[in-house]
Amino acid sequence: MGFVDLLQQLANGVSLGSLYALVAIGYTMVYGIIRLINFAHGDVMMVGCYLAYFGVLMFHMPWQISWIVAIGLTSLLGVSIYVGAYRPLRRAPRISALITAIGVSFLLESLGLVIFGGRPKAFPRPPILDIGLNLKGVYIMSFTIWIPVIAGVLLLCLVFLVYKTKVGMAMRAVATDMETTSLMGVNIDRVIAITFAVGSALAAAGGIMWAIRFPQINPYMGIMPGLKAFIAAVFGGIGNIFGAMLGGFLLGMIEILVVAFMPHIAGYRDAIAFAILIAVLLFKPTGLLGEPLREKV
Amino acid sequence: MLVVENLHVFYGGIHALKGITFNVPQGKIVTLIGANGAGKTTTLKAICGLVDAKGSIRLDDVELVGKPTHEIVRMGVSMVPEGRRVFPNLTVMENLLMGAYHRDNRDEVEEDLRWIFELFPRLKERAWQKAGTLSGGEQQMLALGRALMSRPKLLMMDEPSLGLAPLLVREVFEVIKHINEEGRTILLIEQNARAALKIAHYGYVLETGKITMEGTGSDLLNDDRVRKVYLGES
């Protein structure tokens, strides 16, 4: 494999990795705050894709508007899931919320099947993202460059939100000590709802760009990217947003490079992520950037 | 200012508070003393709405029972929790700003920050440090400063001297007295009964969920039974 091929694969890895990173943020933020693995997160991403699809093809919106509307509606969906399904279980044993999350996941997939239909739909690629580029012999599609750029901007906004704003400060406080945070006059429920909104918005953005890369959408499309993003979050250290980003990029990169360098095992592509998960759980359960496990008081 | 009447708290089958009644008048330091497990922390948690309570808790004639914690705090009740509970991953400055989370007037918040830094110069030096890196005494100052940042009508403290070296204990009590002299109303909980009664205007003795004695600080300090049980004298 030549240098040019390597560059091409690296570009693909960054592009795929940034999608994992976007979706992984939602898992990690929700886990960090309420110690729940939100299994419905991948399906929330799927709904985001369909909303963007219908915005363009049924409501004839320009794609930019349609994407923004879809991202906004998906964040509302995330908040509704919290309010409807998880909030009533805040004081229940953790396992109840976990089982509920699996239930919400099935619900969204089944609703998707009924409402959107099971037949895969072709997601429209905006022309600007559909240009083949030849950069000194490196052949890539323009979306391969745009995806990490958009993802990077969104991730920067997220870091700003979490580290430079008041509500971000409250999110970090809730994640370490919910009871004491409420003693600061913070409405915990609101902070958690905002966390769901942010995580779901990023999932929608990630999903839409996923559909740009792999332009076939169906009601089960959220499962695999959702699982992989979850693995990326665990890989980086669940609860840590920088961990989710790092885990996402590394996972995308590893997947692409393994397939590129060892084409004979390309069929095991999806298994790579799970192998990483098992290795992390065995050797470093707290992930790359995770802090030692602390039981919440 | 604060009137507690016939307050009951149950933890599952455990009857932790069995109908206690007491009040905290405006501008005073009132202390609740009692042995470990008597129900002191539970009393403060009930006032803040952190545990479900039966009975009545009124702040300036407004009923607090049944209100969520964040509303109670916004009405002017602030607590320094047992074990300080600073946010270790937030900076000292962020911890203080968390205390002022529900306040919108930035100028007033700035003014209070200056006041806290005057009160605790150590915190100013360490403003950009993570709170988790502070010593126990500094964390106690931070927890106190954070509680004051909400400009509370009523400041409640749960064993502020616990685990501190004797010199620091004295410093903490001096600060409490100073804050009170500036006009703040304080409800203080302590196992260190002697120090608490010395600065308190009025005190109550709590035993296994019931109030068994009350009186001015000096009355209780001179009471034979209190001296024997809580001050370790024979």
Ligand SMILES: Nc1ncnc2c1ncn2[C@@H]1O[C@H](COP(=O)(O)OP(=O)(O)O)[C@@H](O)[C@H]1O
């Ligand atoms: N979360 C809880 N669950 C069950 N019992 C509790 C809980 N918290 C306190 N208790 C019990 O309630 C009683 C009063 O406890 P507490 O208010 O912490 O006492 P104090 O602060 O005076 O040491 C004790 O018997 C304690 O065991």
Ligand SMILES: [Mg+2]
């Ligand atoms: Mg206690």
